[in-house]
Amino acid sequence: MEPLLKKGSVQTLTVHHAPAPVWRERLQAAQIHLNAHAEALLTDPRFTPTTGTTRVRLLIVTVADLGLTTGATLPAIFTRAQALGLHLCPLPVAVALRLHWRTQDASTDAAMHRHRAPQGAVTVASPVWETDPHHPKGFYLRRLDDQLWLRGYRCDDQFGWTATNQFAFML
Secondary structure (H helix, E strand, O other): OOOOOOOOOEEEEEEEOOOHHHHHHHHHHOOOEEOHHHHHHHHOOOOOOOOOEEEEEEEEEEOHHHOOOOOEOHHHHHHHHHHOOOEOOOHHHHHHHHHHOOOOOOOOOOOOOOOOOOOOOEEEOOOOOOOOOOOOOEEEEEEEOOEEEEEEEOOOOOOOEOOOOEEEEEO
């Protein structure tokens, strides 16, 4: 069943774990577009999900929903979310969510990168593998011109996310 995710709603997602090449095949078959940062995350040797099936409950919130009404850095967002009982998602959760969530609201801003999170994007909060700002930190989901995207993003620990930026966390 496809998630009908909206900000503030809780959705249960079943993640059928697989090796990275299988995830890549699933994305290609579903005509999901990737950027180079997403490709880098999928081909990283650390992208080795467990086998089997996992059920996760996801919640989409804005940075302001976390009480960070003037925006915050990624470390501050993650710290605040965890203090509220939210959890970071393993990277395969973002891939599974993109495959299942086909009805994401379309972005009204066609720009792909402007050193800020794109309008309408949902960043899936996940553990950061590398502190190097040139290494992708995780994935965000976006729908643009009826095309679904799974994009990787890069930022440093000083990057300021706005109060309206959306994140998906596990409950």
